[in-house]
Amino acid sequence: MAIWRTVVGKMWLTIIGLVAVVITTLGLFLLEYIDLTFADPMKIKHLFIYSGVIGFLLTTFFAFFLLTKITQPLREMKDAANSVAQGDYTARVAIRSSDEIGELANTFNQMASELHTLIKDLQHERDHLSSVLRSMTDSVISFDAGGEVILTNPQGQHLLEDWSSVDWSDEDSPERDAHVPGPLRETFRNVISSGKELTVKVHVKSGVWSVVMTPLASTDSVRGAVAVLRDVTEEFRVDKMRKDFVANVSHEIRTPLSMVQGYSEALMDDIAATPEERRELVQVIHDESLRMGRLVKDLLDLARMEAGYLEMNFQPLDVNGLLSRVYRKFAVLAKERHIVLTKSEEDPSLLLEAADADRLEQVLTNLMDNALRHTPSGASIALCASRIGGSNGEWLELKVIDEGQGIPHEDLPYIFERFYKADKARKRETTGGGTGLGLAIVKNLIVAHGGTISAISAPGQGTAFTIQLPVEANRKKNAKEPLR
Numbered sequence: 001m002a003i004w005r006t007v008v009g010k011m012w013l014t015i016i017g018l019v020a021v022v023i024t025t026l027g028l029f030l031l032e033y034i035d036l037t038f039a040d041p042m043k044i045k046h047l048f049i050y051s052g053v054i055g056f057l058l059t060t061f062f063a064f065f066l067l068t069k070i071t072q073p074l075r076e077m078k079d080a081a082n083s084v085a086q087g088d089y090t091a092r093v094a095i096r097s098s099d100e101i102g103e104l105a106n107t108f109n110q111m112a113s114e115l116h117t118l119i120k121d122l123q124h125e126r127d128h129l130s131s132v133l134r135s136m137t138d139s140v141i142s143f144d145a146g147g148e149v150i151l152t153n154p155q156g157q158h159l160l161e162d163w164s165s166v167d168w169s170d171e172d173s174p175e176r177d178a179h180v181p182g183p184l185r186e187t188f189r190n191v192i193s194s195g196k197e198l199t200v201k202v203h204v205k206s207g208v209w210s211v212v213m214t215p216l217a218s219t220d221s222v223r224g225a226v227a228v229l230r231d232v233t234e235e236f237r238v239d240k241m242r243k244d245f246v247a248n249v250s251h252e253i254r255t256p257l258s259m260v261q262g263y264s265e266a267l268m269d270d271i272a273a274t275p276e277e278r279r280e281l282v283q284v285i286h287d288e289s290l291r292m293g294r295l296v297k298d299l300l301d302l303a304r305m306e307a308g309y310l311e312m313n314f315q316p317l318d319v320n321g322l323l324s325r326v327y328r329k330f331a332v333l334a335k336e337r338h339i340v341l342t343k344s345e346e347d348p349s350l351l352l353e354a355a356d357a358d359r360l361e362q363v364l365t366n367l368m369d370n371a372l373r374h375t376p377s378g379a380s381i382a383l384c385a386s387r388i389g390g391s392n393g394e395w396l397e398l399k400v401i402d403e404g405q406g407i408p409h410e411d412l413p414y415i416f417e418r419f420y421k422a423d424k425a426r427k428r429e430t431t432g433g434g435t436g437l438g439l440a441i442v443k444n445l446i447v448a449h450g451g452t453i454s455a456i457s458a459p460g461q462g463t464a465f466t467i468q469l470p471v472e473a474n475r476k477k478n479a480k481e482p483l484r
Contacts, residue, residue, distance in 0.1 A: 077104070089115055091112060095109075139158075140226065141159075142216070144224040147180040147188065162205075183209075197213065197214045214228075259284060267282070338377040339372065339375055339379060341380070343383040364400065366441070403461075453465065
């Protein structure tokens, strides 16, 4: 910077100008008297010249003194202020005096120290908040008033990326909140307009999310909103399953209870006139009581299975003998209904190192019973077993294939749930039918053996249930040994 632009330079130029004006004025005023009064006027003129030079030197010395005492400390403070502005909060100014400049330097150093402490505290809080957000299992997304995302944790970022694959263009949204995901737009607008916290549930991609959106309020307006999203799909499913379970159990028990009550009242009122009619009523009451007993037994078994308390007896098992027993059990019934029942040839390799023969027979019995009840006369049912290899060891595959009515494609994912009913062709009869828990029990038993079960079906083309069991001992760890 040029010296005449500094404070000291301006003072120096001002003093020089004042000295020059004083000497010039005095010289012009006395010039006409010098030649008339003094004997040697040249000495007087030299005196004026010497006085001007000495005044110039004195003012220059004074200017450099001020430069050292004022300008240099101010420049140091300016450089330190620039360093602080660029993020170097350790910059300090040397204190060279105890005057006002020194006090100003001391105050600047104190300000820089306090600012450094404040910035460190803010960074600590920011890191703490960032750690908290990263450790949260919930998704946190912060929006400004225009709908732009200004902050999110990793879970929230993953959620935004997942939801970005959904086309929300059919949503009626203004330009200002176009960046807000479609399911959150209505809630976002309400929060921004009302300034109040809202809690809603949204359904996206077969998932259910609980959303709590809170406004970011400033002194005179709402400057944005923070949304906390929690995946409650499983809780929603369990709650729905609980409600459906209660409704289905009530329905399943109500029908036989009504029949038992009605037929027993008929017996009490002597409506049956002959012994044959009385025996018929008693037979119905007996059948319905057996049905209720089966329902209660299946419910208790299923509850114990899902709680992990299975009475399993794992031993080496020859699957050929298991298939033969199941085949003989249903051969006569299939023949009476004119259904062709076949099974695969015996294979010495069909061995399991650890399996519960009774439980697997229960599984195949349930599947065969379903196949027989839903397969028309003239069709066929096949019971097959084979050994297959896989990347994670040897597996034994069991199949029950029928040519029955089939199951609609949309019902297949739910057939192993309790009391789930597919289309009318698969519904059981009121009397002598199943309890609606068979496939749920089957799945739990297969999982207890460390295996999997799946179904392939189409309406009018039959159904194929496939069971895969590990040849090596790999039973479910929470399956209990036989209770003593």
